[in-house]
Amino acid sequence: MVRMDHFRGTLFEGDRVLLDSVEGYLAFHENKEGRRRWFGLIDLPSDQQALVLPGVRYRLALDDGRDGFIYADIPDGNKPGQDIIAEFQVTGEIRVKPSRARL
Secondary structure, eight states, X not given: OOOXXXXXXXXXXXXXXXXXXXXXXXXXXXXXXOOEEEEEEEEEOGGGGGGOOXXXXXXXXXXXXXXXEEEEEOOTTOOTTSOEEEXXXXXXXXXXXXXXXXX
């Protein structure tokens, strides 16, 4: 079982804020060489479902200072009128901005 950490953040499409105050869960798998593959889930109100499109690269900026680029998808199984769970894959790594790094 993979541990998923809760996060809050902002979802950007280019320089435009697409969704402010998103919440979700973030986790990674690590291979033998120590390389991490990040992935997660975003909770979306049903009226925001149309904002997240498959094949579009977004930037997810977490409130704790980490950020990364993601591709998201809304899988089948979400029920109309209910909150939506979007799954995402991080392209590359989750980075910590130098100004927010802890010493």
